Amino acid sequence: MTPTVKAALWMTGAIFSFSAMAIAARAINGVHDSFEIMAARSVIGIFIVLVAGFVTGQLGRITAQRLSGHAVRNIVHFTAQNLWFWALTMIPLAQVFALEFTSPIWVILLSPLFLGERLSGPRMIAAGLGFVGILIVARPDVTHLNPGVLAAAGSALGFAATTILTKRLTRGEAVITIMFWLTVFQAVFGILAAGYDGQVTWPTAQTLPWLMLIGFCGVLAHFSLTSALSLAPASFVMPLDFVRLPLIAVIGAMAYAEPLDPFVLGGGLVIFAGIWISVRAELRKG
Numbered sequence: 204m205t206p207t208v209k210a211a212l213w214m215t216g217a218i219f220s221f222s223a224m225a226i227a228a229r230a231i232n233g234v235h236d237s238f239e240i241m242a243a244r245s246v247i248g249i250f251i252v253l254v255a256g257f258v259t260g261q262l263g264r265i266t267a268q269r270l271s272g273h274a275v276r277n278i279v280h281f282t283a284q285n286l287w288f289w290a291l292t293m294i295p296l297a298q299v300f301a302l303e304f305t306s307p308i309w310v311i312l313l314s315p316l317f318l319g320e321r322l323s324g325p326r327m328i329a330a331g332l333g334f335v336g337i338l339i340v341a342r343p344d345v346t347h348l349n350p351g352v353l354a355a356a357g358s359a360l361g362f363a364a365t366t367i368l369t370k371r372l373t374r375g376e377a378v379i380t381i382m383f384w385l386t387v388f389q390a391v392f393g394i395l396a397a398g399y400d401g402q403v404t405w406p407t408a409q410t411l412p413w414l415m416l417i418g419f420c421g422v423l424a425h426f427s428l429t430s431a432l433s434l435a436p437a438s439f440v441m442p443l444d445f446v447r448l449p450l451i452a453v454i455g456a457m458a459y460a461e462p463l464d465p466f467v468l469g470g471g472l473v474i475f476a477g478i479w480i481s482v483r484a485e486l487r488k489g
Contacts, residue, residue, distance in 0.1 A: 207485045210435035213427045214443040220424035222451055225299075226458065227413045227420070228291050234410050237288035240417060241281065242393030243406060247418025248386035256379050264377040273381070276368040277388035283361020284389075285396075286354040293351025296455035300448050301337045302355035307441035308334055309363035314438045317367050322438065325484035329442040332477025337448065339470030366428075366437055373433040381429050382422065435485070442481055445474040 228240060235243070256262040290299045311330040314320040372381050397403055406414050431440045449471030455461035 206434040207439070207482075210431040210440055211443060211482060213431035213434070214440060216427035217424045217431065218444060218447050218450070220420040220427065222447055222454065224417050224420040224424065225291060225296060225451065226454065227416045228288055229296070229459070231410045231413045232292050234407070235404055235414075236397070237285045238393055238396035238399075239404060240288055240393075240414070241284060241389060242397045243414040244418045244421045245386045245390035245393055247415055248422045249383075249390055251419065251422045252379070252382050252386050256383070259379075261377065261379045265380050265383045266376075269372065269376060270384070272368070272372055273384035274388065276365060276372065277385060277392070279361055279368065280365040280385070281389055281392045283358045283365060286358035286361065290351045290355035290358060293349065293354065295461045296451050296459070298352070299355045300451045302352065303359050303362065304333065304337050304445055304448050305356070306359040306362040306366070307444055309360065310366050310441045311438045313363065313367060314370075314436065318370055318437060320436045320438050323484070325481045326438045326442070329445075329477040329481035332473050332480075333442055333445045336445065336470040336472075336474035336477070339466050339473060342466065366432070366441060369429060370432045370437045373429065378426065378429050378433060382426055385425060386422070439481060439485055442478055445478060448474060 231240070253262070256265065287299070287303065290302075308330045311322070311326055315322045369381065428440075431443075452461075452471075
């Protein structure tokens, strides 16, 4: 199995984990704010990472040699993640994901500058078709921007920067190290932000299972994404994430009665076409 195929399989885990996390966040909307969700997710994540590291014998690989790099990455990610959670409570799921999915396009365009990756024709085609598919699905109305739309757009820029910073860290850092500092920094940021106003809502019997699901899926999603980035170029890995857009649109329609129209199917087909062109080119090259 080639590294490209392995990266694609890891991204499958990331896609389903991110989608499950969005559903869980919707389920506890109105009970916990985004800072409390982030804090709980990261505290649970620390436990999962330490247990996984102990079982696999990789705890000894955790170092603090590039702590400043981890700090910058997590500051950017924490900001983007909270904007994303906030946007989930403001606008439909499909619209949140559509705006978020401009992030892979930014990664593709910026990776030659910050990562030295070659911008190939198939990758450009995947980015272009992905963007067209997003427009077909979301059909954004730029004349009526609301805070939810702006938050989702801001999170996309933050996630693109996080991806580039993560890819740089994979050049020399073990995945367990990246995951450990991710959960530690996010837990500290989340706890400080959640307690800033002096009002903290502790988990209840109803919200704890959802928070645990968010914590588990958060670790699995970032572990899968980081593993994929360690195996293949960011400009190849990130367009695969476009699959989440038609998937979450269907979930939104089934679970929340959000409108599902033919544009979702049409946009999804365009997105899949771009991904297939990119994947096929990488497999042929491999």
